[in-house]
Amino acid sequence: MTLRNALCAATALGLFAGGATAEILTIATVNNGDMIRMQGLTDDFTEKTGHTVEWVTLEENVLRQRVTTDISTNGGAFDIMTIGMYETPIWAANDWLVPLDDLSDEYNADDILPAMRGGLSLDGTLYAAPFYGESSMVMYRTDLMEAAGMEMPDAPTWEFIGEAARAMTDKENEIYGICLRGKAGWGENAAFLTAMSNSFGARIVDENWVPQYDSEAWSNTLNFYIDLMNDAGPPGASTNGFNENLSLFQQGKCGMWIDATVAASFVTNPNDSTVADKVGFALAPDNGLGKRSNWLWAWALAIPAGTQKEAAAKEFIEWATGTGYIELVAENEGWANVPPGARTSLYENANYKDVPFAQMTLDSILSADPNNPTVDPVPYIGVQFAAIPEWAGMGSEIGQEFSAALAGQQTADEALEKAQAIATDVMESAGY
């Protein structure tokens, strides 16, 4: 054998060995219960595939900034990113994500809930696989509702919610009829109020991208929200986000709380919640206009286009978002802890039907349509946001105006006037 042949043989062997070599995947993710649980079960993935995983866990807003910087510069710091419904269609349109249209038959992509699949796809192609999904719903205190002499219907109206909240309020004993998000931010109060406005017939922009914050529907939305919170909300509500309201509810200070369905497992956990056995669930309210006020969100796993480890990354996604993982969690931590809202088959599973909030979560998710979110038509995708790059900045600015109105620093109509000016400026600058 000549030296050249020997080198060729060695190279071929090396390439073969390289192809079979286990990869180290770097995954950026958020810090929440389901994601942390997945980190603890990663050994199962390593055993099955030989690939190992390095986790970069960050707070949601830090993660968003971090992965946006990396993907927009083709940095290659991550092989898999945890992203939401807002980023997916925008990044897919920029060719920043690897399409997930060639996942195995065993994975059964058709099992993904249609609403989730729609929100994580662009032109019918899936770009991010949902790890878990959520909507929003009413969580209420059954004992306080009974004491108020009222009965919560499965699908309440805003009028009923208003009446019940005022009836349940006992400010002297620090019981507040309703707790809603007031903290400024596109993912905080702007998300809640945009979803709420859908049920009042409002929309962010019309079909021609003209902002609609000066509409009567928006005025009705914001005035109803502020009046309700002034009458039946907790003090300092303009700084309350998910965690603050969760804390109030768990301590028995909220009669009703309209927020993410994922909160159901927290408020019914007797280790953390003082009212765990007195919680009921209902769909987010409507106004009889055909749209409810619940949002739709998913934390999903996507592969940045620049990664060198695409095949291994797809193996991980199939493992983490497949049905096998759900069974793995159920086996280790019980059915109440499996990641909800992603797969149809989960809600057909007899074991999962025993979880008290399972059906209401599914009904909430199914009642949200990101491609048709409002009473009148809109040109954007998204229920509680518009999936355009400008929304994050614009939504946060508008959220500050709404928060200031809730704090009593300005009227609802003044806040809407400013919101209209902000949105008009953004839309014109961006050339819509």
Add this chain to the structure above:
Amino acid sequence: MARAVTNNRKALNTAIAWTIGLLIFFPILWTILTSFKTEAQAISDPPVFLFFDWTLENYSIVQERSNYMRFLWNSVIIAGGSTLLGVMIAVPAAWSMAFVPSRRTKDILLWMLSTKMLPAVGVLYPIYLICIELGLLDSRIALVVILMLINLPIIVWMLYTYFKEIPGEILEAARMDGASLKEEILYVLTPMAVPGIASTLLLNFILAWNEAFWTLNLTAAKAAPLTAFIASYSSPEGLFYAKLSAASTMAIAPILILGWFSQKQLVRGLTFGAVK
């Protein structure tokens, strides 16, 4: 009588100083206390101060979930490296400005400080792209250099202030005795400015240890320091305050201990030349 008034005044001053000190330290104390509570106790209203069932469960969970030592080691390398490199560059720079000033020295000092006025996010993309080009993304070397550059104006300013307090005649005498420039800086100037240099080192080590913008944005799994360790326990959807407090306590403990033992040196350095 006059002595009694003085003693009363002293006691009052001491009480005021302790009150202010405790007020400043209270958030840290509260974080430490919360780290020993359960998640339910951490959010209880009214809050519990000392009388609760103390638990080490949060520390156990944090240890199990994260490789603390790797984060700690990265913090030590990044904060220590950037501070040492900064002082090595700043000592000659401050010497020249203090003892051989030109007409532009004041302008240069002000210009150096003005670089601190630029919001860091304004140069995030250029620096990120440079790191990608040089293959230094998620590396400790990149952070050592960047944090050194960020803190260099403060190091130069501090050393310049300390050096200005040293009489130039002493250096002149050394020169007359035949000391070279290197010997003058190393064997005459540096020993005299040890308190100042020590406090500069300490302060910049603390600044680099706590720096959270660049350390979060330029790292992933390999070079992430303790700031990233803390960030991994913060969550807008879920009450994990007790675990976050345990992670924060573990992150600040080394720097707190270092500060505690070196407080005398730090105060001496910071008041160096204050009273002539």
